[in-house]
Amino acid sequence: MTDSVPKRSGLNSLFQPRAKGVLLVSLALLIIAVVAVPWPLQPSAPTTRRFTMVSRQFEFEPNTIQVNQGDTVIITLTADDVVHGFFLDGYGVKMRVEPGQSQTVQFVADKSGKFRYRCSVSCGTMHPFMLGELVVGPNTTFGRAVALIGVVAIGVTVYLWKFPLREPGESTTEVRSKK
Numbered sequence: 360m361t362d363s364v365p366k367r368s369g370l371n372s373l374f375q376p377r378a379k380g381v382l383l384v385s386l387a388l389l390i391i392a393v394v395a396v397p398w399p400l401q402p403s404a405p406t407t408r409r410f411t412m413v414s415r416q417f418e419f420e421p422n423t424i425q426v427n428q429g430d431t432v433i434i435t436l437t438a439d440d441v442v443h444g445f446f447l448d449g450y451g452v453k454m455r456v457e458p459g460q461s462q463t464v465q466f467v468a469d470k471s472g473k474f475r476y477r478c479s480v481s482c483g484t485m486h487p488f489m490l491g492e493l494v495v496g497p498n499t500t501f502g503r504a505v506a507l508i509g510v511v512a513i514g515v516t517v518y519l520w521k522f523p524l525r526e527p528g529e530s531t532t533e534v535r536s537k538k
């Protein structure tokens with residue numbers, strides 16, 4: 360803002376340029392927040408993510424995997440001890456592995472959210488607790504673009520509504536203070 364504001368007295372004169380500044384600063388901060396603040400995962404274009412997973416009584420390792428929405432997920436599962444299974448809630452992905460063998464599944468993580476995976480072959484006493492979690496983060500690149508457009512649109516609308524454009528010569532100070 361380069362234009363100098365005429366000096367005036369009274370509460371209104373104090374308030375108005377300040378309000379304008381506050382609004383602009385808020386808008387700038389919001390834009391920075393949308394663009395720069397790290398969201399759950401780094402923004403990235405859909406990619407292929409490979410995981411090597413081991414199943415044994417009574418756990419999966421790793422027991423949490425993270426991807427971004429739209430990623431192609433390839434999981435290779437081996438069984439260390441006995442026969443184990445793998446079933447992914449929400450996606451219906453499943454496989455079964457014999458001891459010492461491995462199996463691979465591939466799917467596109469097109470739904471965001473958290474999805475349990477569990478052993479699907481009864482493998483012993485603690486079998487029901489043999490669980491893991493797939494975390495599919497939102498598509499942040501797309502999300503940021505939408506959020507940025509939204510913030511800018513709202514900001515410009517509010518700004519123009521509060522401070523309508525005027526001709527260069529016209530006074531910018533009087534209109535708003537009247538009821």
Ligand SMILES: [Cu+2]
Pocket residue numbers: 443444478479480481482483486489
């Ligand atoms: Cu099991």
